[in-house]
Amino acid sequence: MTKLITKVDLHDTLSKGSFDHALLSTFTFEPSFFEQHCLDKFKSLNANGNITVIVDRNIYEGLLLGDPSDRPKKANIRYLLQPVEATGLFHSKIYLLARHNKGKLIIGSANLTRNGITSNAEMVAAFDYDEEKDQRFGPLFRATFAYFSELAQRFPTQALYSNLNALAGAAPWILPDNDSSEVVPKFLHNLDEPIWSQVLREIAAPVEKVYVLSRYFDSHPVLLDENDRILSPKKIKIFTQNGITNMTPQWLRHPLVQSGRAEILICRFSDGDHAQPLHAKAIAFESNKRYTLIFGSANFSSAALLRSIRGGNAETVLMIKDLSVKAINPIRLFDPEQTAELIKEPQKLHRTEDEVEYSAETHLIRLNEAWIGSDRIVVDVQIPDTFEHLTFNAILRFQNSISRPLKIRKTETGSYIADVSEVEKHRLDGESTIIQVLAVEDGETIASSNSLLITNLKDPKTDRSIRRQRHLIEATQSAAQFFAVLRELSESDDEEALRIFLTYCDIPLIGAPRPFFTGRAKPQWDCGAGMKALGSKNFKLFKDLHGAAIDFFDRHFRKLKRHTDDRTLVGVANFLHIFLAMGDVLRSQMERSVIGLEANGTASSEEWGTCRKYWDAYFNRYKQLMNCLATEYLAPMIRKYGLNKIKEELGQDLEPIHNLCDDMLNYRDRIEAFRTSKLKIIIPNKPPRFPSYFYSYLSPEQWPGYSREVRRVLEQVERTLGYAA
Secondary structure (H helix, E strand, C coil): CHHHHCCCCHHHHHHCCCCCEEEEEECCECHHHHHHHHHHHCHHHHCCCEEEEEEEHHHHHHHHHCCHHHCCCCECCCEEEEEECCCCCECCCEEEEECCCEEEEEEECCCECHHHHHCCECCEEEEEEECCCECCCHHHHHHHHHHHHHHHHHCCCHHHHHHHHHHHHHCHHHCCCCCCCCCCCEEEECCCCCHHHHHHHHCCCCCCEEEEECCCECCCCHHHHHHHHHCCCCEEEEEECCCCCCCCHHHHCCHHHHHCCEEEEECCCEECCEECCECCCEEEEEECCEEEEEEECCCECHHHHCCCCCCCCECEEEEEEEECCCCCCHHHHHCCCCCCEEECCHHHCCCCCCCCCCCCCCCCEEEEEEEEECCEEEEEEECCHHHCCCEEEEEEECHHHCEEEEECEECCCCCEEEECCHHHHHHHHHCCCEEEEEEEECCEEEEEECCEECECCECCCCCCEHHHHHHHHHHCCCHHHHHHHHHHHHCCCCHHHHHHHHHHCCCCCCCCCCCCCCCCCCCCCCCCHHHHHHCCHHHHHHHHCHHHHHHHHHHHHHHHHHHHHHCCHHHHHHHHHHHHHHHHHHHHHHHHHHHHHHHHCEEEHHHHHHHHHHHHHHHHHHHHHHHHHHHHHHHHHHHHHCHHHHHHHHHHHHHHHHHHHHHHHHHHHHHHHHHCCCCEEECCCCCCECCCCCCCCCCCCCHHHHHHHHHHHHHHHHHHCCCCC
16 A cells, blocks of 8 residues: 555646546636646546546536636537535545546545646545556446446436446446445545544544544534544544644634644645645544554545535545554654644634635526537526516627527427527537526516536547537437437437438447446337427428438348347347337337428328328338237247246336337327318319328228237237236
């Protein structure tokens, strides 16, 4: 463990090694230093295409609303800046860097600021992982990634999920495993339980001495009472630095200090000739000449140690147990210059006032996330029901304090969107842009939301949208992800994006990693709600995308056939993923054609003929899909593995299969309703007339038999699995 108590040059450490992914957490953040220095000078970041910086929400909003010269210029374009809210402060300081087979991890007290990286007296530990040469600290990397994953679950945004899933997919070694061996050093956080109670479970009794290194303290010495009450050590030594500590005179007046059992020691810190402000935080517990050391982001305060994130700060520390005197001498570690001066009189204590941090306002409208989707901004916002009747605007604030108001409207899916011009799109592509939502009534602003940066992440090598690139990857990971991506693309009239997706999305056989967060979540069809805003444009998109849709289906049907031949239990989830993706493409095309025809109200005879031809292709392929499931796959799999194992693997996917069948068969009724009431076929020099089905699947002669056959197959599936009477 000598690595933990030797000098670490953070600047030099971050300048070495090339990585593809970075998760960085910090309390304070300096955008100018990070964007102009770190992204340029640090090899670990300058070619890194997946960087996430997680920061305290108050700091985040203070940067956005403060001095324009201090605002981020590249945030949410070159890297994701993600705010996290704690009752107290989001105070965690972690740098996690990864690539497919290597990793670097730095945990300690250093913020992502110039002083934190270069000049403060900090305490950090740096660890390396190499899949081929050194996997010792793999459990520590996995525990740290699990912490970031838990943060994403509690403070979710699509961009954060996407960045974490991209990391997990590229470096699967970082995913949590079932290894029950203890992590050394042990990574502790207080998302669920205070750090202090976790540490107390690990300390060997009796504790003879407690050594503390900290800059910040409670106004009242609560932790002295806590140590005395629970541990009752013979001696408590507290090391701090005069002039920058916020320690109050009450500490020196405490009975433990007055009696000499607790000592306040003032130290100086330096790096060569350069004096350093103390920012390190650590505690060492001595029992029988063995030591337990904890260090990280947590100061010696109640908010840091005695509370969870629900009542205090969000903190992270490392704990190392059973250290010898040779491995660690707390006095030398906490006072490396040997300058400690014992003080007892309050007048010798020179304190600084606590810094006044920006405090975020409380808003009735909660803006969670906003991102660029094709030619629009998509806004995830929570609006009170009492505001639903109001008009909503978005205010965009570009660099140089230029503002632009936009109308936002609610879509059928419940999200809000704002259309942007080419000029606005150009600015959004090149600079960090702030968005705020306003509720307006009779021209007056009634309420406003918090401010956020619009997410428009770009690949630093190609300058192309990362979101579009990841669509192809994410859709291959689960049926739910495929549904989500297809739904998002279908809401836009960006035909090229949808064509590229259908053409290049290729769900692999079994081998694709599931997304880290969605698991086997149910695919959610929105009944075409997102397409309705496109109105008659849907009909052109339906015709233009037909070839890509058929190619997608046929390409993946060959993969289903592979599953019917191989019949492996591990392949069930992959079979269903492919099955539901194929079905959803057919359903989306049907929905688009129906919405388009309903919006048009008329069609030429050629257009109606095209509809019949394309619909026949979709219904024919859907029947093949159902027969493949019931006859060629499910029945043989049950014979091979037994009903219980197959039901367990199918899990919750039977419901979307049933819903897909209902939707496909209901299209005939929907088409028939507007065919006989609204739709007119336009033939030159002839009066408009109702269109005919001729001898297609939708004809009165064919449809009853077709629908009975498909229903019979579905009932066979459900009966086989014991879900139908």
